[in-house]
Amino acid sequence: MVIGIVSKPGENTNEFVIVTPDDTEIKTGEFVYYKGDVEVQNDDGSVVEQEKKIFARVTGREQQRGFPDQFMADPGVSPDAVARKLGISTEGVDLYNITATVIGYYDEKLNDFTNPRIVPKPGTEIRLASDSDLEEYLTEAVPEEGSAFIGDLIHRPPEQTEIHLPIDAFASTHLSVLASTGSGKSYTASVLIEEMMQPDSRAAVLVLDPHGEYGSLKQMEEGEKFQDGDYAPEVQIKRPESIQIRISELSLGDLFSIIDDPSDPQEQVLAEAWNQLQSEEDDYISINDLQNKVEEVGDEKDLESSARALDWRIDKALDRDLFDHSNHLSLSELLEPGQCTVLQLDTMDQRDQQMMVSVLFRKINQERVAHEKGRESELEFPVFGLLEEGHRFAPADGDARSLPVLSTILSEGRKFGVGIGIISQRPSKIDDDVLSQCKTQIIMQIQNPLDQDAVKKGVEDVGEDLLDELPGLTPGQAIIAGDSVNTPFLSRIRNRYTEHDAESLEATKLWQESWKEQQREPDGMAEPEDEEGASNRDQPLD
Amino acid sequence: MTLKNNIEIGSVVGSNSHIDYVGEIYTETMRENPPEPTDFEFGQFVYVSKEVQGQQRAFVGIIYDTQLVDPDQGRSGPRLAQPDEQNIFQPSYVDEKQVLTGIVLLGHAKVEDGELVDPEHSIPRWTLEIDDVVQKLSDEAVTRFHEVDGEVRLEYYQRIVDVAGGFAEDILSQVLTHLKQEKPGEADALDVIQKNLEWQTKMGGVE
Structure with missing residues (x-):
C-alpha cells in the first residue's frame, strides 16, 4: 500500500520528507520502505544493480495543512x-x-x-513495511532456536508481529534494562529469563534480586511452555539467611573495604597476615585464624599495637552471619544449565550485597577464565547474571566493592562467556563504562532528565527521535537497541507466562483492613452499660 | 410563495465579470412605482429569474456596492432653461441620472411553484443578460437560499470577499446576523465564522 510520496530531502543526511494525506497509519518509529536500485556484489564477485526494498524509519510528523485555529474558536463547534x-x-x-x-x-x-547513502528522489512512492519483513530483518533471531520472544512492535496492532531477540547476542555482549520505577523493568527482565529457560536455550542464569521480585519465576518449573521431554527448568530461590560468603574467598581489597577505617600500619599488618594465610592454600579461614595470624605478624614486625587495634576491627567486620569459615555459595550449586537461581537479598545491607556480588562474580569470572584457558574449572558453560538495581553494584561514584569486578567482566566477559544484565531505574547513577559496555539496551519510560541524558550518552546507536519518545512510553513499551538488533525499534513487551510479583501495594485497601482490624482488637473492653452493676450504680450509697 | 409579488428594483446593464454584474435601479421615469431606497440597500439579496433549459431558475446575488451617476456633474456652462423647466426641454438629461448597483452572483436555485428549490452556492454556468430584471429577494427566501443539504451554509463566502473587498465584512456580517436569528440551532457555528471575519478584517487594518 502506498502511504505517501517523497517530496524533498530532509535537513540531515539520510533524511527525507514524505507527504501523506492521512496520518492514521504512520506513527513515529514506524518502518516504511521504497524500492530502489542498489549495487550489490554477486557470489562471483561481479557487481550488479538490483532492485531492493530500502527501509526507513519515521522520525517525525508535522501537519502541513489543516483547518485554521480560528475554526476552533468555540469548543462546542467542530471545525x-x-x-x-x-x-x-x-x-x-x-x-x-x-x-x-x-x-x-x-x-x-x-x-x-x-545504507545506500542516497535519499529517494522526490516523487518516489513510499510503502508501509510488511510485518513479515520486519520480523525477519529487525533482528537475526530464528524463532525456537535460541531466541527470546520479547513481544511485538508498538506501532502495529497487538500480537500482529512477533519480535525475537537472539539470546546468544545479548547473553555474551551484555544487556541493560533501563526504566523508571513502575514501567516494567523487572517484568521485562522476567520475560527474558523465561525465554532463556525455555527448552531451546536452557541457560545458566543467576539473578541478584534486592527486592524479592523474582520469586514467582518458580512457576516455570511447572509451566507447560518450559517442558520438553526430560527437560524442565530448575528454579532455586535463595533467601538471605542461606547466603554466606566464605572468608577465604574474600580478596584483600574486600577485606580492606569492610575493616573499619584502618591506619597504614594496620593495613600493612593485615595485608601481610592475609597473604600468608592465602599462601597456605587453606580453603577454610576462620576469624580466629585471621586474628592469630595478625597477632603473629604484629609481633614479627614490631607492630603489636596495630595488631591489637585490628583485633576488634576484624571481629566487627567478619563476626556476622554473612561470613563463615566454611559455608559458601558453591558455584556448582548456583549455576547449572537449565537452572535459574534467584538470590533474594531484600533484608541484606547494601554493603553486604555489594560484597556478595564482588565475591561471587570474581569467582565466576575466575572459573570461566580458567575454563577458557584450558585449566580445571567449576564452570564449563557460559553463565548469565542479572543484576536488579544495577546502580547499587556499579555506581557512578565508584563507591562499591562490586564495581571493579563488574567492570572487568563487562569489558572482557564476552571472551570468557560471562554475560551481565544490568537493570536500573537510575541510569545516571550507573558507572559510564559499565553502561556503555552493555551492548543490548532495552529502554523503557524514563522521565528524569538526568537519567535521560545518561541514556543518551551511554547508548550509542539510538537516534534522538527514539530517545525523545522516552518520557511518553507507557509501562510495557520499550525501545530495543544495540548489538542484538539490526536497527533500534519500539516494542511492546509480551505478557509473562509466570505471574508478576512486583505489583505495588494497594495502600488504601491495606489501610482499611488494618483499621478494621484495630477496631476489633479491644475485646476486653465493654460498653459502660454492660458493666457489672451498671443498672444500680446511680443509686445512692447506703 | 416567496418569489411572487417581489419588487422589481432594476435591470442588468453590464458586468465586470461572470459573477459581478451592474444593475440600474428603476427611477420614476421608468416605472410607475419605482423602488424605495430600502429596496436596494447595501447588502440586499436580489435575484434574476430566468428560464434555462426549460427549467425556471433564480440567480441569486447581493448588492455589494452602489454608484450614483450624474452626467451634469462638473458641467458648468449656462443653461437655456430654468431648472424647473429642464424636465420639459431636456428629458434625456434627467434620464441619465442613474443609481447603479454592483451585484455579486452567489448562486442559483430551481424555482418550483414560486419557491427556491435545491439552492446551490456555486458559480452558475449561465450568464445573465442585459435588461434582465433584478428583483428583491424576500427574507424568507434568503433563509431558504442558505439551506443546503439540510444545514445553513455560506459556500459563496470567499467569492464575496474577493469581489466586494473592503465591503465584504459588513455584508457578510449582516447575512450572518440574519441567519443566526433565523436558525438559532446553528448560531454557534455561524458565530465562529462571524467573529473570525471581524477579527481578520479589523485586525488586518491594525496590523
Missing part, C-alpha cells in the same frame, strides 16, 4: 461544521509532512542493513 458552512470539503483536508531516516536495504550476506 468540520464551520468548514462545511463555508463550502470547504471536510475530507482529505489534513496533509502531513513525515520525516523519515533511511536505514538501508537488507543485505543477506551481512545479515544487516546497508
